[in-house]
Amino acid sequence: MTGPDRVDTTSADFADRYGPWALVAGASEGVGAAYARAMAERGLNVVLLARRQAALDEVAAAIRADTGADTRTVAVDLSLDGAMETIVKETAGLDIGMVMYCAGADPNYEPFLANPVETALAMVERNCVVPLRICHHFAAPMQARGKGGIVLLSSAAGLYGAANMVAYGATKAFDTVMAEALWAELHGKGVDVLALVLGATDTPALRRLMVRRGALSDLDDTAPIPGAIPLNQVVTEAIANLSNGPTWFASDQLRDSARQLGTLTRSDAVKAMLRHTSGGVMSGGSRQEAAQ
Numbered sequence: 001m002t003g004p005d006r007v008d009t010t011s012a013d014f015a016d017r018y019g020p021w022a023l024v025a026g027a028s029e030g031v032g033a034a035y036a037r038a039m040a041e042r043g044l045n046v047v048l049l050a051r052r053q054a055a056l057d058e059v060a061a062a063i064r065a066d067t068g069a070d071t072r073t074v075a076v077d078l079s080l081d082g083a084m085e086t087i088v089k090e091t092a093g094l095d096i097g098m099v100m101y102c103a104g105a106d107p108n109y110e111p112f113l114a115n116p117v118e119t120a121l122a123m124v125e126r127n128c129v130v131p132l133r134i135c136h137h138f139a140a141p142m143q144a145r146g147k148g149g150i151v152l153l154s155s156a157a158g159l160y161g162a163a164n165m166v167a168y169g170a171t172k173a174f175d176t177v178m179a180e181a182l183w184a185e186l187h188g189k190g191v192d193v194l195a196l197v198l199g200a201t202d203t204p205a206l207r208r209l210m211v212r213r214g215a216l217s218d219l220d221d222t223a224p225i226p227g228a229i230p231l232n233q234v235v236t237e238a239i240a241n242l243s244n245g246p247t248w249f250a251s252d253q254l255r256d257s258a259r260q261l262g263t264l265t266r267s268d269a270v271k272a273m274l275r276h277t278s279g280g281v282m283s284g285g286s287r288q289e290a291a292q
C-alpha cells in the first residue's frame with residue numbers, strides 16, 4: 001500500500017478533496033455500507049442507494065447518529081429502466097465529490113443456460129450500463145472542479161473467463177477496464193479513479209450464496225466466513241489507495257493469485273480457473289473466490 005501520492009485519510013483535506021457528498025451505490029449492507037460509514041467518519045455527507053428502503057434507513061440512521069453526517073437514501077433497482085433518471089433527480093443540487101459503485105454480485109453462480117437471457121441482461125444493466133452512466137454524469141463536475149474520487153468494485157472473476165460466471169465475469173472485466181480507462185483520462189485532472197478488485201469477501205451476499213449452495217450451514221452465523229477478506233480490510237485498502245489507481249487488488253492472497261495467473265497465457269489461465277472450480281461445480285468454501 002505505497003504510492004507516490006498517498007491520500008491523507010484522516011485530515012480535513014480528505015473532505016475537501018472528496019466531499020462534500022459521497023454517493024454509494026449498493027449501500028444497504030456489506031462493503032457499500034462500510035464505505036459509506038467510512039466516508040461519513042471523514043467528514044463527508046452520504047447518499048445511500050440500494051433496493052431495500054428499510055435497510056437503507058437503518059444504515060443511514062446509524063451513520064447519522066455516530067458521525068453527525070447528513071444522509072439521503074434512494075431506493076432504486078439499478079437493473080431496471082429509469083434507474084439513472086431517479087439517481088439524477090434525487091441527487092440534484094448536491095456536490096458529489098466521491099462515487100463508489102458497489103452493487104454487483106451474482107446471487108446465482110449458475111451455468112449461462114440455466115436462466116433466461118433476461119437474468120444476464122439485468123446484470124449487464126446493473127454492472128455495466130448504469131455505472132457507465134453514473135461515471136459520465138458525476139465525473140464531469142469532478143473534472144471541472146479538479147478534484148474528486150470514483151471507485152468501481154470489480155472482481156477476480158473479471159480477470160479470465162470461468163464456468164458459472166459468463167455474464168458476471170464479463171461485466172466485472174468491463175468494470176475493471178472502464179475504471180482503468182477513466183483513470184487514464186482523469187487522474188491528471190485531479191480526479192482519482194480506482195478499480196477495486198475483490199476476491200471472496202465477507203459480505204451478507206456471499207454468506208447467502210454459500211448457505212444456498214451448502215458451503216455454509218447458517219445464515220445467522222456471525223463468525224467470519226473462512227478465507228474471505230474482512231470488510232474493514234477492503235475499506236481500509238480502498239481508502240489508502242484512492243490515489244494509487246488505476247487498479248488495486250484488495251488482499252495479499254489475491255495479489256499473489258493474480259500475479260501467478262498473469263504468468264500464464266490467457267488460454268492456460270482459463271484452464272487453470274476451470275480446474276479450480278472443478279469443471280464448473282462449486283463444491284465448497286474454497287471455490288467461493290471464483291464464485292464472486
Ligand SMILES: NC(=O)c1ccc[n+]([C@@H]2O[C@H](COP(=O)([O-])OP(=O)(O)OC[C@H]3O[C@@H](n4cnc5c(N)ncnc54)[C@H](OP(=O)(O)O)[C@@H]3O)[C@@H](O)[C@H]2O)c1
Pocket residue numbers: 025026027028029030031032049050051052055076077078079101102103104105106126153154155156197198199200201202203204205206292
Ligand atoms: N462478496 C464477495 O465475495 C465479492 C467478491 C468479488 C467481488 N465482489 C464485488 O463486490 C461488490 C459487492 O458485493 P456484495 O457481496 O456486497 O454483494 P451485492 O449483491 O453486490 O450487494 C451489495 C449492495 O448492492 C445492493 N444491490 C444489489 N443489487 C442491486 C440492484 N439491482 N439495485 C440496487 N442495489 C442493489 C445490495 O442491496 P439491496 O439488496 O438492498 O439492493 C447491497 O447493498 C460487487 O460489485 C461484487 O461484484 C464481491
